[in-house]
Structures are given as structure tokens and as C-alpha cells.
Amino acid sequence: MQKTKKVVLAGAVLVLFVAAGGYWLYQYWQKTAGTSKMAEGEVLAKKYCASCHIFSEAVLLDKKTWRQGVLPNMGLRLGLRTPGQDPYADMEPEEAALVKMVNLYPEKPQITPDEWLRIVEYYEALAPEVPGQQPPHPAIADSMAGWEAQSVFIGEKQTPGVTMVLYDAATGQLYVGDTQNQLYILNSNMTRSSNWFMPSPPVDMDFPKGQAPRLMCIGSLAPTQKRNGNFFSFDPENRFPASAFRFDSVHRPVSFATADLNGDGKEDGIVCCFGNHTGKISWYNNFDPTREHMLLEQPGARRAQVADITGDGLPDIVALMAQGREELVLFENVGNGEFKLRILQQFPSVYGVSDFELADINSDGRPDILVTNGDNWDLSPIKKFYHGLRIYENKGDGKFEEAWFYPSYGATRARAADFDKDGDLDIALVSFSDDLAKTEHGLVLLTNDGSYRFRAASHPGAANGKWITIEVADLDRDGDQDIVLGSFLYNIREMGALASRGVEQFPHLVVLWNGGK
Numbered sequence: 001m002q003k004t005k006k007v008v009l010a011g012a013v014l015v016l017f018v019a020a021g022g023y024w025l026y027q028y029w030q031k032t033a034g035t036s037k038m039a040e041g042e043v044l045a046k047k048y049c050a051s052c053h054i055f056s057e058a059v060l061l062d063k064k065t066w067r068q069g070v071l072p073n074m075g076l077r078l079g080l081r082t083p084g085q086d087p088y089a090d091m092e093p094e095e096a097a098l099v100k101m102v103n104l105y106p107e108k109p110q111i112t113p114d115e116w117l118r119i120v121e122y123y124e125a126l127a128p129e130v131p132g133q134q135p136p137h138p139a140i141a142d143s144m145a146g147w148e149a150q151s152v153f154i155g156e157k158q159t160p161g162v163t164m165v166l167y168d169a170a171t172g173q174l175y176v177g178d179t180q181n182q183l184y185i186l187n188s189n190m191t192r193s194s195n196w197f198m199p200s201p202p203v204d205m206d207f208p209k210g211q212a213p214r215l216m217c218i219g220s221l222a223p224t225q226k227r228n229g230n231f232f233s234f235d236p237e238n239r240f241p242a243s244a245f246r247f248d249s250v251h252r253p254v255s256f257a258t259a260d261l262n263g264d265g266k267e268d269g270i271v272c273c274f275g276n277h278t279g280k281i282s283w284y285n286n287f288d289p290t291r292e293h294m295l296l297e298q299p300g301a302r303r304a305q306v307a308d309i310t311g312d313g314l315p316d317i318v319a320l321m322a323q324g325r326e327e328l329v330l331f332e333n334v335g336n337g338e339f340k341l342r343i344l345q346q347f348p349s350v351y352g353v354s355d356f357e358l359a360d361i362n363s364d365g366r367p368d369i370l371v372t373n374g375d376n377w378d379l380s381p382i383k384k385f386y387h388g389l390r391i392y393e394n395k396g397d398g399k400f401e402e403a404w405f406y407p408s409y410g411a412t413r414a415r416a417a418d419f420d421k422d423g424d425l426d427i428a429l430v431s432f433s434d435d436l437a438k439t440e441h442g443l444v445l446l447t448n449d450g451s452y453r454f455r456a457a458s459h460p461g462a463a464n465g466k467w468i469t470i471e472v473a474d475l476d477r478d479g480d481q482d483i484v485l486g487s488f489l490y491n492i493r494e495m496g497a498l499a500s501r502g503v504e505q506f507p508h509l510v511v512l513w514n515g516g517k
Contacts, residue, residue, distance in 0.1 A: 037118060037121060037122075038121075038122055038125060038126070040118050041118040041119050041120075041121055041122025041123075041125075042122055044111075044115050044118050044119050044122075045119045045122055045123070048074075048078060048110075048111060048119065049074070052077075052324055052325065052349075053324045053325045053326065053348070053349040054325075054346050054347070054348060054349075055348070056348040056349055056350055057348070058122065058123045058125075058126035058127040059126065059127065059128060059132065060132075060348055060350050060384070060386070061127060061131070061350060061380050061382065062127055062128055062129060062130055062131045062382065063123075063124055063127045063128070063129060065127075065131075065379075065380045065382055066123045066124065066127050067120075067123075067124060069379040069380050069381075070350070070379050070380055071119075071120055071123060073379050075116060076105050077104060077105060077106075078106070078109065078110045078111045078116070079105070079106035079107065079108050079109040079110045079111070080109055080111070080113075080116055081105075087104075087105040088100070088105075094226070095224060095225060095226065098224075098225035098226065099225055099277060101225075102225070102277050102278055104277050131382045131383055131384065131385065132384075132385040133385055134383075134385045134387070134388070134407035134409070135385070135405075135407055136407075137406055137407045137408075137456070138454065138455065138456045139456070140441055140444060140456045140457060140458050141455070141456065141457040141458070142440070142457075142458060142460065143457065143459065143460070144445055144457045144458070144459045144512070146514070146515055146516065147459055147512050147513065147514060147515075147516070148461075148512070148513045148516040148517050149459055149460070149461020149462065149510055149511070149512055149513075150190065150461075150510070150511045150513065150517060151461070151464065151505070151507035151509075151510055152186070152190045152507055152508060152509035152510070152511060153505070153507055153508060154176060154178075154184050154186075154192060154508045154509070155182070155184070155192075155195070155508075157178070157180065157508075158506065159489050159495065159506065160178075160465060160486075160487035160488060160489050160506055160507065160508040161178050161179030161180065161488055161489070162176060162177070162178055162468065162469055162486030162487055162488055162508055162509065163177045163178055163179060163201040163202060163203055163218075163221070163468075163469065163486075163488070164176065164177035164201075164202045164203050164204065164205065164469060164486070165177075165469045165470070165471040165484050165485075165486040165509065166204075166205045166206075166471055167471050167473035167475065167484070168207040168213070169207075169473065169474075170207060170209070171207075172187070172188040172475075172477070173185050173186060173187060173188070173193060174186040174190070174471070174475070174484065175202075175205055175213075176486065176508070176509065177198070177201055177202030177203065177205075178201065178508070179201050179221060179488075180201075181197055181198045181199065181200055181201055181217075182195055182196070182197060182198065183195065183196045183197075183198050183202050183215070183234075185236060188475065188476070188477075190509075190511060194236060196234075196236065198215070198217050199217050199219075199228075199230050200217040200218055200219045200220065200228065200229065200230070201217060201218055201221055202215055202216065202217050202218075203216055203217065203218045203253070203254050203255065204216040204253075204254065204255045204256055205234075206256070206258065208258070208267070210240075211233070211240060211243070212233040212234060212235035212239070212240040212243055213233070213234050213235070213236075214231070214232070214233055214234070214245065214256075215231070215232060215233075215234040216229070216230070216231045216253050216254075216255070216256055217229060217230045217231075217253075218252055218253060218254060219250065219251075219252055219253070220252060223252075223276040224252065224276055225251075225275070225276050225277060225278065226251075227249045227250060227251040228249065228250075229249075229250035229251065229252055229253040229273075230246070230247065230248055230250060230253075231246070231247035231250055231253055231256065231271065232245060232246040232247065233245045233246070245287055246289075247271070247289045250271070250273060251273045251275045251278070251279060251280070252273060252274045252275050252276065252279070253271055253272065253273050253274070254272055254273075254274045254301070254302060254303075255272045255302070255303045255304070256269055256270060256271050256272065256304075257269075257270040257303075257304045257305055257306055257317075258270070258306075259306040259315045260315070261283055261306075261315055261317075261333065261337060262285065262336065262337035263314075263335075264286075266285075266286045267286070267287065268283055268284060268285055268286060268287065269283065269284045269287040270282070270283045270284075270295075270304045270306070270317060271283075271284065272301035272302060272303060272304055272319070273301055274299065274300055274301055274302060274322070274323065275299045275300070275301075275323070276299060276323070277299055278297075278299050279297075279298060279299035279300055279301050279323065280294060280295075280296065280297045280298065280301060281295045281296050281298075281301035281304060281319055281321075282294050282295055283295060283317075285337070293337060295317070295319075295331050295339060295341075296319075296321070296329065296331075296341065298321055298325060299323040299324065299325075300321045300322035300323025300324065300325065300326070301319060301320075301321055302319075302320040302321065302322045302353070302354070302355065302356075303319065303320050303355060303356060304317050304318065304319040304320075305317070305318050305319075305356075305357070305358050306318075307358050307367050309330055309332070309367070309394075309398050310332055310333075310397065310398050311396075311397075312333075314333035314334075314335060315333055316330060316331060316332050316333050316339075317330070317331040317333075317339065318330055318331075318344075318356070318358060318369065319331065320353055320355065320356045320371070321353075322352070322353045322354070322375065324349050325349070326346070326347040326348070326349055326351055326352075326353045326373075327343055327344075327345060327346045327347065328343075328344040328345040328346075328353075328356065328369065328371060328392075328400075329341060329342065329343055329344060330342040330343075330344050330398055332398065342398060344369075344392070344398070344400050345371070345392065345400065347373065350380050350384070351373045351384075351386060351387075352373050352374055352375030352376055352378075352384070352387070353371060353372070353373045353375065354372045354373055354374050354375045354411065354412050354413065355371075355372045355412065355413040355414070356369055356370060356371045356372070357369070357370045357414060357415060357416060358370075359416035359425050360425065361391055361393075361416065361424075361425055361427075361448070361452075362393060362403075362451075362452070363423075363424055363425075364394075366394040366396065367394055368391055368392060368393050368394050368400070368403075369391070369392040369394070369400055370389060370390070370391055370392075370414045370416060370427065371389070371390045371392065372388070372389050372390075372408075372411040372412055372413055372414050372429070373386070373387055373388065373390075373411060374387045374388070374408065374409065374410040374411035374412055374431055374432065374433070375412075376409075376410055383409050383435075384409070385407070387407065387408060387409050387410060387411055388405055388406050388407040388408040388411050389405070389406040389408060389411050389414050389427070389429055389446075390402055390404070390405050390406075391403050391404040391405075391452065403452055404452040404454075406429070406444075406446065406454070406456075408429060408431045408433075408444065409431060409433040409435055410431040410432045410433030410435075410442075411429065411430075411431045412430050412431055412432040412467070412468055413429075413430050413469070413470050414427050414428065414429045414430075415427070415428050415470055415471075415472045416428075417472045417481040418481070419445065419447070419480070419481055419514060420447060421479075421480060424448045424450065425448060426445065426446060426447050426448045426454075427445075427446040427448070427454070428443065428444075428445055428446075428470060428472060428483050429443070429444045429445075429446060430442060430443055430467040430468070430469075430470045430485060431443075431444070431467070432466055432467065432468045432488070433466075439462070439463050439464070439465065439466065439498065439501075440458045440459065440460055440461075440462045440463035441458050442462060442465070442466060442467045442485075443458055443459065443462040443467055443470075443483070443485060443512075444456050444457070444458055445457050445458070445459075445483075459512055461510055461512065462485060462510055462512070463501075463503070464487075464498065464503050464505070464506060464507055464510070465485065465487030465488075465489065465498075465506060465507060465510065466487055466488055466489055466490075466494060467485040467486065467487060467488075467510075468486060468487070468488040469485070469486035469488075470483065470484065470485055470486070471483070471484040471486075472484075475511065475513070476513065476517065478515065480514040480515055481514055482511065482512060482513050482514050483511070483512040483514070484509055484510075484511050484512075485509060485510045485511075485512070486508070486509055487506065487507060487508055487509070487510070489506060
């Protein structure tokens with residue numbers, strides 16, 4: 001009997017041991033299977049995301065934004081639709097037809113349901129619950145000693161919608177474009193000289209010596225595949241002979257640059273067509289619209305600047321590309337009007353690159369690159385810890401390395417100038433942020449103390465708007481650089497937020513006079 005009990009006990013122990021081992025094996029299998037699924041999801045995400053842009057890490061957005069904003073759109077672009085779902089439902093017929101032509105939303109799935117599930121599980125598992133926080137930055141002083149602010153109101157429009165602010169040093173006039181297709185010309189005392197109706201909102205302009213100004217109109221501020229932008233000579237005072245210069249049916253042009261690119265002694269034009277799902281950057285021999293040289297066919301061409309980056313005496317082109325495949329590129333001039341593409345920096349598609357400028361920040365004789373990223377209008381409108389201003393130091397031979405980062409939600413544009421006249425370049429930064437509790441920080445003046453040390457300051461006079469454009473020029477011709485801010489209030493909610501802070505009027509411009517007025 002005693003022996004039987006021992007046998008039964010031993011059997012029970014064996015059963016428990018096997019059960020425990022099975023449970024451990026099951027847990028191990030679950031863990032390894034989960035790890036395997038995550039690894040598979042990462043591989044698939046890199047495969048399918050990288051077909052349009054560089055891979056975006058899950059940590060860049062929170063779970064909700066991935067789940068409700070980005071991933072559903074990505075699914076549509078991979079041909080995955082729920083029954084009855086129509087990605088063209090909110091488009092007007094002409095727009096829908098143009099989008100269908102580029103096959104943005106394939107009719108047939110480009111990925112299996114199981115593969116898509118792995119991608120979704122990967123992002124949902126690794127994304128944080130809440131967006132990441134920006135790193136600390138130098139405290140912003142709430143005053144700018146010696147600077148005086150002037151609010152400027154243009155016309156009778158209550159809601160500012162400034163799209164362009166540019167200064168003509170030859171005439172001392174300021175040109176201002178707005179969302180109502182108006183071009184205003186202001187005298188040096190900021191009074192209106194004249195205003196003109198344009199085909200669409202003005203976005204860029206230059207003032208060549210001895211020629212009529214050249215004006216670019218975007219066609220549509222809202223994203224579109226329509227080609228209804230214009231680029232033409234505009235002579236408001238009939239000071240120059242009539243010019244035949246004109247580009248029509250341009251796909252959302254946003255900026256242009258000029259230089260003699262092929263060495264024939266004639267000025268050429270570089271046109272950035274942001275587009276929407278398609279776009280391009282091209283140069284035009286002697287500004288002739290029939291002599292186009294395509295540099296890059298890709299949506300999101302934001303801005304181009306010309307400089308001899310490689311040091312061979314030939315003018316190279318640096319350009320910023322946004323809209324998905326976000327990158328800073330160099331078109332290296334190899335002579336005879338030919339260029340070789342080199343990618344300087346790439347950014348995840350959620351970065352929202354907005355603008356750049358060439359400027360020798362460290363005073364070593366080579367142009368560095370200031371890049372702002374803060375565009376937040378698309379599928380992930382949350383505060384992003386990586387928004388801000390970055391300085392890429394020129395290391396020579398077309399190589400640039402990040403040397404400094406200033407966090408700034410909604411960073412839009414940065415302009416470098418020696419504001420304090422101490423021999424080095426300072427930076428004026430504007431941010432089109434939804435943080436309307438501290439709108440004066442939409443402008444930050446970064447005073448250069450050398451070795452990438454900057455003191456930050458804002459001005460109370462910059463508190464009454466959302467700044468999307470900036471111009472830096474010696475407006476009063478007293479030998480120092482002044483700042484003009486252009487305001488863009490998107491809706492009544494934004495006006496209400498400012499009104500709740502005691503703002504009673506909404507200026508179109510704020511001029512910051514360096515040294516007072």
C-alpha cells in the first residue's frame with residue numbers, strides 16, 4: 001500500500017513537472033512568436049514605407065496618431081479599402097480624375113491582409129501612448145532691447161492671410177501677398193501705395209536690376225494636382241519696356257531662384273513646383289519656358305538656392321524637398337548646364353520640413369545650411385519633439401553634419417543676418433505653431449555668441465498673430481537689419497484663442513525696427 005502511494009505521488013509530481021514545463025514552453029513560444037511578429041512587422045514596414053520615403057520609427061508618433069491618422073492613409077495607398085470606402089469621395093470630379101491618373105490609391109491590394117496586420121501591430125506595439133516631449137532649449141527672454149514693434153493693418157480684411165512679404169531695396173517698397181489674391185505695395189512708412197488683384201495668391205518675387213519685377217502666384221494654397229499657377233513679369237509703375245516673360249499652367253509653384261548656370265552670360269531661372277502628389281524642380285535656360293531642364297521630378301520642391309558648394313568655381317544648387325520624401329539635396333554643377341544629384345540629408349516623412357537657408361554661421365568662409373521643420377498640416381497634427389531649427393555645418397566637399405538643434409514647435413522659416421552688428425550672423429526664427437498661449441514666441445531672435453551658443457529672445461509686439469512669413473531688410477536705411485512678420489490666421493478658433501488673451505486687433509504685419517523707429 002505504501003509503495004502504491006509513492007508511485008501515485010511520483011506520477012503526480014511528474015504530471016506537474018510536465019505541465020509546468022509545457023506552460024513554460026508555451027510562454028516561451030508566445031514570447032518568441034511575438035518577437036518574431038514584431039521583427040516581421042518591422043521588415044514589412046521598412047519594405048513598404050521605404051518605397052515612398054525613408055522609414056519612420058514608431059516612436060515619432062503616438063499610438064492614436066498612427067492608428068487614426070497615418071496608417072489608414074498608408075493602407076489606402078497600398079490598395080486596402082473597406083467595402084464601400086472611396087478615397088476620392090471628398091474630391092471634386094476634376095481633382096479626382098487627376099489623382100486617379102497618378103494611381104495614388106491602387107484598385108488592387110499591393111500587400112496581403114496578414115502582412116498589413118503585422119505592420120499595424122508593429123506600430124501599435126512600439127509607439128508611445130503620448131507624443132514625446134521636446135528637449136529643453138535656452139530660456140527665451142521676453143524682451144528685445146533696442147527693438148520697437150509696429151503693427152500694420154492692410155485693407156479692410158479682418159482675418160490676416162499673408163502669403164508673401166518681400167522688400168525691394170531699390171525703391172524702398174514692401175510687397176505683400178495675401179490669400180485673397182491681392183498684392184499690396186507699401187511705402188517705407190508702411191502706408192499703402194497701391195494694390196493689385198492677381199490670378200492667385202502671390203508667394204515669391206524678385207527685383208532684378210534694370211528689369212521689371214518677377215512675380216510667382218501659386219495657383220492654389222490647398223493641395224491640388226491642378227496646374228493653375230503663374231510666373232510672370234509685373235511692372236506696377238510701367239518703368240520698363242513690355243516683357244514677354246510668362247509661365248502659365250504651372251503646378252503649384254512656390255519659389256524660384258536665379259543664376260547663370262551654364263556660363264553663357266545670361267541669367268537662368270530655377271523653379272520649384274511643390275505640386276501635391278507629383279511635382280518637380282527644373283531650371284530654364286535664360287528664363288525661357290520652352291527650354292526646360294528637369295533636375296528632379298518629385299513632389300514637394302520647396303526652395304532652391306545657388307552657391308559654389310563644391311569649390312570648383314561653378315554654381316551648384318541646393319534644394320529642399322518636402323511632401324513625403326523629405327530631403328535636402330545638392331545638384332552639383334558638372335559643367336555645360338549638366339548637374340549631378342547628391343542627397344545631403346534625409347528626414348522621415350513626419351518631420352514636416354518647411355524651409356532652409358544657406359548662411360555661414362560659424363564664420364569659416366563656407367556656407368552652412370539652416371533647416372526648419374514644423375509643417376504640421378497633414379495626417380499627424382500633434383506637437384512633435386523633433387520640430388525646430390537645425391544647423392548643418394559645411395565640412396567641405398559637399399558634406400554637411402548636424403551641429404546644433406533648437407527645438408521649436410511648428411518651426412517655419414529662419415533668416416540669418418548680423419542684427420547686432422558684431423561681425424557674425426544671428427538668426428530670426430518664426431514658428432507657425434498652434435500654441436496660442438505664448439504667441440510672442442512665434443518669433444525668436446537667436447543672438448550668436450560663437451561656437452553654436454545662442455541667446456534667445458522674443459518681443460511682446462509679436463504676440464498678436466501667427467507668423468508664417470518673414471522678411472529681413474534695412475527698411476529705414478539706417479544701417480541695420482529690421483524684421484517684418486506676416487500673419488496667417490487659419491480660422492475663427494485661432495482668432496478666438498487670441499481674443500481670449502486680450503487681443504482686440506489682428507495686424508497683417510508686425511515690423512520690428514532694429515534700434516527703434
